[in-house]
């Protein structure tokens with residue numbers, strides 16, 4: 001089964017899509033079979049960033065049952081033979097409030113995509129859909145810029161994702177009705193109290209789940225002056241959420257990135273010697289080390 005990596009952020013426009021397409025290409029070049037899946041239901045544009053301006057099929061075809069399996073939707077890109085893309089849907093309204101059964105079909109069918117790695121570009125924000133898509137992964141990448149509002153939004157996003165992860169664990173164990181998960185919780189403590197009342201060992205297993213929740217941070221558009229205090233963010237998460245955060249890497253502010261976007265080519269291809277491309281190459285290398293080994297091939 002493929003290793004799923006989800007890429008999300010609290011705030012929009014911080015660079016999720018450019019990070020996703022570039023990491024997808026870097027990993028494809030390193031020999032992995034990669035599928036880039038655009039699950040940004042609000043404004044899917046990853047296909048444009050890889051030069052596929054008019055995709056013949058999109059996620060809409062899957063959601064409308066014109067194509068039954070996501071794997072059949074994954075289109076090979078001329079950028080690299082190891083790279084395929086599942087273009088997102090342009091149906092903003094229809095899918096932003098995706099019904100539960102449709103969402104579950106999508107999440108289930110993900111497991112049948114034939115690839116070593118699936119990189120999922122998730123829409124910004126903390127809607128249940130974005131949180132659930134984020135949480136279906138094996139590795140969680142969170143993108144932020146050094147802008148204080150971006151960091152604050154990222155903290156909120158990670159906190160809500162952690163809460164949702166704990167709640168869905170209890171729904172799956174059939175000890176909590178689903179209506180509890182769709183309420184808004186303001187703090188992790190509130191949720192721990194709730195699960196403590198629901199199930200005898202609830203609090204302890206919820207705390208274990210929180211500790212195991214370890215997203216990886218990518219800082220984008222870093223300049224000499226503006227640096228996020230990663231330690232501070234880490235401390236906040238440890239104290240109020242219980243999880244940990246590690247830094248995968250930093251990408252500098254770089255005009256080559258914008259030029260590459262305008263040329264519809266990932267920056268690692270468009271300007272390989274630019275500082276942003278070099279940072280993304282290093283990040284891809286680190287990510288490769290984190291991935292689980294591919295399943296052993298049957299002889």
Ligand SMILES: Nc1ncnc2c1ncn2[C@@H]1O[C@H](COP(=O)(O)OP(=O)(O)OP(=O)(O)O)[C@@H](O)[C@H]1O
Nearest residue numbers: 012013014015016017018124221252253254257258
């Ligand atoms: N390191 C960088 N240096 C300079 N410009 C950048 C950098 N990273 C991203 N950008 C610019 O920011 C724009 C937005 O990036 P991107 O589309 O990846 O954000 P996003 O988080 O996916 O946005 P959305 O939330 O709308 O999906 C890019 O088109 C690019 O011009």
Ligand SMILES: [Mg+2]
Nearest residue numbers: 016017040045
């Ligand atoms: Mg995007």
